[in-house]
Amino acid sequence: SNVIASYNELSKLDLRVLRVIEVLHRNHEYVPVKRIVNYMGLSEEVIDKSISKMNKLKLLVRRGPDNVRLTFPAYDILSIHTMVKKGVIDAIAPTPLGVGKESDVYAADAPNGEKYALKFHRIGRVSFRNTRKYRVWIGERRHVTWLYEAKISAHMEYLALTEAYKAKVPAPRPRAVTRHLVAMEYVNGVELFRVKLSNPEDVLEQIISAIEDLLRINIIHGDLNEYNILVNPSDEKITIIDWPQWMYANVKGSRVILMRDLNIILRHFKSNYGLNVGIDAVMSRLAPL
Ligand code: ADP
Ligand code: MN
Structure with a gap:
């Protein structure tokens, strides 16, 4: 898939830039490039180069020359990266197991030789198209509507899998959850x-x-x-x-x-x-x- 191909093209620095933008999104709908530069303590030139590259990969969208925001595939990549860093997975099959209305599911290999199903939750994708609904206020914090709903969906699923698996109900063994992504046992069925x-x-x-x-x-x-x-x-x-x-x-x-x-x-x-x-x-x- 596109996302996995993009992920393989990113350097450590690019991934750090994505992560920093995600953090800065707590306070900015569009993140000023200056804030990224300050936060990372690197030269503007280096950051600009990374931003242009990720803009071409459609991971970032610009507003004017000085502001950027993350796209859905960028959140997919951040989630994959978190799981790679935690040692949950190390390789993802480029073809999806299933593309449902509400999720995309991929097979992934783990460092321990196991195989997992990675389920990216997509609830809220439709409402996300409406830019006015791009952000909602929850308490003091602004959230990306789509990501917020998809995250809840993923965490709800993880919770149920955990309880069901503990009670020996035949459900995939849950492995990890981050953002809108659940990693669980790959089921041969x-x-x-x-x-x-x-x-x-x-x-x-x-x-x-x-x-x-x-x-x-x-x-x-x-x-x-x-x-x-x-x-x-x-x-x-x-x-x-x-x-x-x-x-x-x-x-x-x-x-x-x-x-x-x-x-x-x-x-x-x-x-x-x-x-x-x-x-x-x-x-x-x-x-x-
Ligand atoms: P959706 O909400 O999109 O229907 P599902 O959880 O039903 O999401 O997953 C979609 C498809 O992905 C399933 O029909 C199945 O083919 C595949 N799939 C999901 N989870 C697993 C798993 N743990 N192991 C193997 N395949 C899976
Ligand atoms: Mn289903």
Whole structure:
């Protein structure tokens, strides 16, 4: 992808400039180049050169000759860089695993030989196009609307993955979160809607029992469907993905969401495998929880 290609072109200095601009964004919608120069204590010439380069790579946008701001790909790069520095990852596959409406997911290799899925959250991308909505005030601080929403989404997902994984619910093991990026275990699986199961009864039981285990820790997934369940082709073990919209089970309105999740799953097994499991039977099984 573009972002990864750009990342590989950046020097340590370029990355530091990006990071400094991010910090200065706390006080400036457009950051004066002079402030960057002062902050970094380097010559104006050196900073200008780096800024021009990153402007060409579309990581920075200028306003007039003396002010700059970061673009979305710049935040992607900052997030990747943080994970590289923390030793979470060291290489990213240039082709995405999946480009959803709400995320871009890439495979990445870790220094420890593991493989991770990197999920860049994109919630708010649409509203970001409206420049008047570019920034909102939250308390005393200004935030990039898009980044703020995407960050919340990423951190919500990380929290749910952590809780689910701890409770032995089949979910990808979370590894790290920074800004709008979640790193989690790469799951070798195929989305439920794309597989022809040889043992659908068993897979449905795995799903219902996962819902049950989640209720025990007071969590409802909230976006359960045949796209967000991965099935391992060799043993048909499931992994539930895509968690940012989870909610607590003991809040008002959660029952409706739980039943929606269940209905979507039951409908899939009914129309694809002729399994007739009623929602009432499942709900009474879940009732004690
Ligand atoms: P979205 O909100 O965009 O639907 P998902 O979390 O469902 O985000 O991820 C989009 C796609 O990326 C999935 O359908 C799946 O193909 C792939 N994917 C997501 N997480 C993983 C993972 N942990 N391991 C392997 N592939 C994944
Ligand atoms: Mn999804």
